[in-house]
Amino acid sequence: MRRRWRPAPLRLRHELGQALADVDRHLANKGNFWAEADLALLKVLQGSADARTAYAPFLALSPPAFAFDSALFALRPLASLPERRPRRR
Numbered sequence: 001m002r003r004r005w006r007p008a009p010l011r012l013r014h015e016l017g018q019a020l021a022d023v024d025r026h027l028a029n030k031g032n033f034w035a036e037a038d039l040a041l042l043k044v045l046q047g048s049a050d051a052r053t054a055y056a057p058f059l060a061l062s063p064p065a066f067a068f069d070s071a072l073f074a075l076r077p078l079a080s081l082p083e084r085r086p087r088r089r
Contacts, residue, residue, distance in 0.1 A: 016046045033063035037071040044078060051075060 020042050026035040036058035043054040058071060 013046070016042055020046065031061060033058060033061045033067050036061060037063070037067065037074070040071070041074050044075070051078075 020039065023035050023039045023042060026032055027039065037055075040049075040051070040054035040058050043049040044051050055071070055075075063071075
């Protein structure tokens with residue numbers, strides 16, 4: 001009898017935290033609008049900030065239109081999810 005393959009359990013909060021740390025390292029280079037957009041999306045996914053607050057640093061950089069469109073493309077599917085308040089730390 002063969003055992004079925006099962007994926008390893010995903011520790012979502014841990015993985016998002018690791019991703020946030022990685023993006024923070026990229027932000028050492030100020031003005032990196034891609035890193036700011038990634039960080040904002042991760043904060044929204046993690047629930048540590050709402051979209052308006054999370055994307056403020058990205059918008060402050062006045063990113064080119066293609067970067068803005070890309071950020072919206074990533075964020076748009078989340079709009080259909082039920083609203084949750086950010087977690088307090």
